[in-house]
Amino acid sequence: MHEAKIIPLHPDVFEPCFISSFQEIEIPFFSCYISAGFPSPADDYLEDRINLNSYLIQNPTSTYMMRVKGNSMQDANIHEGDILVIDKSLKPNDGVPVVCFLDGEFTVKTFRKINNKLYLEPANPAYKPIEITDDMDMRVWGVVAWVLHKPVKL
Amino acid sequence: MTTLLALCDCNNFYASCERVFNPSLNGQPIVVLSNNDGCVIARSNEAKLLGIDMGEPFFAIRDLVEAKKVHAFSSNYTLYGDMSNRVMQTLSQFTPSIELYSIDECFLDLSNFYNKDLNAYAWEIKNTVLRWTGIPVSLGVAPTKALAKVANKLAKKSKKANGVLVLQEPEHIRKALEVTKIEDIWGIGGQYAKFLKKHQIHTAYEFTQANDSWVQKHMSIVGLRLLKELRGESCLELEEVMPPKKGICTSRGYGVKQTEFKYIQEATATYAAKCGRKLRKQKSCARFLTVFVETNRFCEKDKQYNNSRTIVLPVATNSDMELIKYADIALKSIYKPGYQYKKSGVILTEILPENQIQFDLLDTVDRVKHHKLMEVVDSLSGRFSRDIVKVATQGYNKSWHLRCERKSPCYTTSLNDIIIAYV
Numbered sequence: 001m002h003e004a005k006i007i008p009l010h011p012d013v014f015e016p017c018f019i020s021s022f023q024e025i026e027i028p029f030f031s032c033y034i035s036a037g038f039p040s041p042a043d044d045y046l047e048d049r050i051n052l053n054s055y056l057i058q059n060p061t062s063t064y065m066m067r068v069k070g071n072s073m074q075d076a077n078i079h080e081g082d083i084l085v086i087d088k089s090l091k092p093n094d095g096v097p098v099v100c101f102l103d104g105e106f107t108v109k110t111f112r113k114i115n116n117k118l119y120l121e122p123a124n125p126a127y128k129p130i131e132i133t134d135d136m137d138m139r140v141w142g143v144v145a146w147v148l149h150k151p152v153k154l
Numbered sequence: 155m156t157t158l159l160a161l162c163d164c165n166n167f168y169a170s171c172e173r174v175f176n177p178s179l180n181g182q183p184i185v186v187l188s189n190n191d192g193c194v195i196a197r198s199n200e201a202k203l204l205g206i207d208m209g210e211p212f213f214a215i216r217d218l219v220e221a222k223k224v225h226a227f228s229s230n231y232t233l234y235g236d237m238s239n240r241v242m243q244t245l246s247q248f249t250p251s252i253e254l255y256s257i258d259e260c261f262l263d264l265s266n267f268y269n270k271d272l273n274a275y276a277w278e279i280k281n282t283v284l285r286w287t288g289i290p291v292s293l294g295v296a297p298t299k300a301l302a303k304v305a306n307k308l309a310k311k312s313k314k315a316n317g318v319l320v321l322q323e324p325e326h327i328r329k330a331l332e333v334t335k336i337e338d339i340w341g342i343g344g345q346y347a348k349f350l351k352k353h354q355i356h357t358a359y360e361f362t363q364a365n366d367s368w369v370q371k372h373m374s375i376v377g378l379r380l381l382k383e384l385r386g387e388s389c390l391e392l393e394e395v396m397p398p399k400k401g402i403c404t405s406r407g408y409g410v411k412q413t414e415f416k417y418i419q420e421a422t423a424t425y426a427a428k429c430g431r432k433l434r435k436q437k438s439c440a441r442f443l444t445v446f447v448e449t450n451r452f453c454e455k456d457k458q459y460n461n462s463r464t465i466v467l468p469v470a471t472n473s474d475m476e477l478i479k480y481a482d483i484a485l486k487s488i489y490k491p492g493y494q495y496k497k498s499g500v501i502l503t504e505i506l507p508e509n510q511i512q513f514d515l516l517d518t519v520d521r522v523k524h525h526k527l528m529e530v531v532d533s534l535s536g537r538f539s540r541d542i543v544k545v546a547t548q549g550y551n552k553s554w555h556l557r558c559e560r561k562s563p564c565y566t567t568s569l570n571d572i573i574i575a576y577v
Contacts, residue, residue: 061243062286064566070577078577083569089286099575101177106575122577139177141288 056146062089064142066099066106073097073108076123078147084108085146097144102130103137108144157388158322160262160276160295161302162245164238165310165317167258167289168196171237172227174288175565175573183224187212190407190557191228228558236566240287248279253392261299263392276318296321299390300383303340304330304358324386331359331384341380346373358384399436404428405499409557411450412495418447419485420549424541425500426481427548430474431535433502434528439470439511441504443477445484450496461488470504470511473524474531477502478545 057063068082076097078084084099092098094113099106100120109120109130118132132138164170169184183200187193194201194210204222206215212226219226238257245260246252253261267275276293283291294305301321308330309319321327337347339358349372355361362384370378379389404425412418422445433440446462463484471477481500531543541548563571 059286061240064572065569066573066575068577069574073577080577083572084575088288089282104178106573108575108577141177 056085058145059087059089062142063087063145068108068147072122072124072127073110074124076110077149078108078123078144079149081150083148084144085148086142087145088142090143090145092140092143097147099141099144101137101139101141106141111140156265156268157297158264158268158272158295159297159299159302159388159392160264160279160293161255161299161306162260162262162279162283162291162293163306163310164241164258165290165292166196166198167238168227168229168234169198169201170289171230171234172225172562174237175233175562179225183222184227185215185219185224186227186229187560188229190409191559192407195229226560228561230561230564232564232567233562236564237287237289240566241283241289241291244283244286245279247282248275251392251394253394261302261392264295272320272322273318276320280318290317292317294319294321296327297386298383298388300340300380301327301330301386304334304384307334307338327386328359331362332357334358336361339380339384341376346377399432400505401501401503402429402432402440402505403499403501404432405446405497405501406556407497408495408554410553412554413491413493415489415491416549417551417554418489418495418498419482419547420551421554422481422485422498422500423478423545423547423549425498426477427474427541427544429500429502430472430477430528431532433472433505434532437508438505439472439508440477440502441467441470441506442502443467443480443484444501444503445481445488446499446501447485447488447495448497449493453494453496456494457492459490459493461490463488469514469517469519469521470506471519471521471524472508473519473521473528474545475524475527476519478547482547 053060064086066084066086068078068084069080071080073079078097086099090096092111094111096111097108098111098120099108101107102120107120109122112119112121112129120130120132120138122129166184168186169179172184172186173179181200182198183204183206184196184198185194185201185206186196188195191212193212194206194208194215197206197208201224204218204224206218206224212219215224218224234257241258242252242254242260245262249262249264249267251263255261262279264272264275272295276295280291280293283289292306292310294302294307294309295318296302296305305319305321309315309317312319319330321330334357336342336350336356336358337344339361342350350356350361355364362381364381366378366381369381373380382389406421406425408417408421412421426443429440442464444462444464446460448460449456449458451458451460465480465484467476467480477500485498534543535541565571565573
């Protein structure tokens with residue numbers, strides 16, 4: 001279902017929505033008319049600029065962001081201060097980093113299914129995997145689709 | 155082709171929005187308060203069970219809130235608006251035509267789906283919305299809008315339905331109408347319910363047995379249409395496009411009562427600019443501008459005063475600068491010192507499309523320039539925060555601003571407010 005086309009509907013109806021910034025409809029701009037003057041030789045090669053939003057965000061409706069704090073996922077290249085792009089519509093499969101709500105906190109770990117048991121696996125030798133048991137209050141909130149990491153402080 | 159409509163309604167929408175980003179609120183009582191944290195405007199089921207009523211003033215339930223650990227939130231319309239938009243866009247994947255009925259309700263046209271397993275389809279809709287947005291919804295499917303409303307209400311109430319009810323078979327429809335009280339029918343207000351009960355009409359089913367001309371005589375054409383809808387004859391069409399607004403009003407109570415002209419002027423100018431933004435969004439201009447001021451009529455010890463003034467603008471406009479200029483003129487003419495003002499507002503009427511304005515021969519305003527400037531202002535406030543650029547009259551003082559001490563962060567629209575995930 002997550003590949004379905006999003007039909008933008010009346011963006012004017014609800015005043016406080018800023019999601020529109022996710023889905024601007026881009027109209028290619030042709031800089032000359034057919035009848036007037038010499039056509040720009042570049043027109044045939046004109047393409048849209050790269051749209052990072054559409055690259056990072058498969059399904060705007062189910063995409064959310066969170067900021068990372070802590071170091072238990074450092075070997076999976078998830079570092080403090082990074083921004084996670086989370087897609088709630090994706091299924092949590094084995095080996096996929098997920099955001100889950102565990103004991104009153106949002107936490108990021110790798111989702112593991114081993115012999116019908118579920119684990120939340122950190123990526124730092126200092127921490128142990130957490131086995132998910134029935135008496136725990138754990139729910140997967142969404143799947144981490146992207147990690148936005150700044151290489152150095154600019 | 156038979157018509158078939160689904161009414162999709164978000165369960166306890168505002169409370170659900172808060173819960174998506176704070177799952178520890180699941181199972182806890184939640185109330186959401188109106189502007190200025192005045193009254194309860196939304197409740198979770200748990201809060202309803204505590205006996206908290208809609209519209210109850212916050213101060214009246216403060217003890218209960220503390221004793222029962224009720225979570226009270228100021229309304230966060232930025233968050234609710236974005237979440238509503240997400241829900242509606244998810245719904246729009248399932249049918250080509252939908253009607254946004256309110257912030258948390260939407261009609262879906264399922265007329266082409268009559269040979270599909272509607273129950274399964276409705277469940278797929280419900281589950282997808284929940285997975286994508288975290289918002290639980292209920293769906294009622296039926297041949298008309300009024301029946302879809304009935305189905306939706308039952309879907310929510312019945313444990314067996316668990317949030318989805320399809321009413322297609324005549325005997326199912328009849329049963330549903332029999333258990334629906336007259337006052338629970340969409341569009342029947344308290345007065346009509348009283349009137350109908352006096353005539354031994356207590357359920358929706360009894361209403362459908364009423365005589366057409368009798369209903370029209372006592373409840374006008376609106377009542378007759380409702381009657382037909384409940385009998386399964388579709389009279390209310392899907393309104394896919396919202397018509398442009400005919401009047402625009404922005405008015406708010408101040409966080410604290412104000413006496414000084416300067417602060418009332420700032421608030422009123424800000425409301426005028428808000429109206430301007432709404433006008434530009436729907437590409438129209440307004441010709442009439444009304445400003446009003448009010449003291450708090452519930453505060454009996456205060457001296458009371460309220461007044462309004464309407465100005466006919468020389469040329470219809472949607473420029474903040476012009477709207478603020480005339481709002482200021484109107485305000486100056488009605489402001490009187492010595493009163494404790496609680497509220498002011500700006501109302502725009504005679505609204506017409508931008509491309510149909512009559513120009514004035516003696517017009518001295520450079521409208522092209524204004525238009526360009528407003529475009530820049532709108533794009534800046536879209537890219538950065540609202541009111542990043544504003545007319546100086548709007549001021550920098552915050553004393554009249556709304557009270558919202560319990561507002562949750564704008565989790566989905568502000569990068570500074572996104573949730574922290576601990577690793």
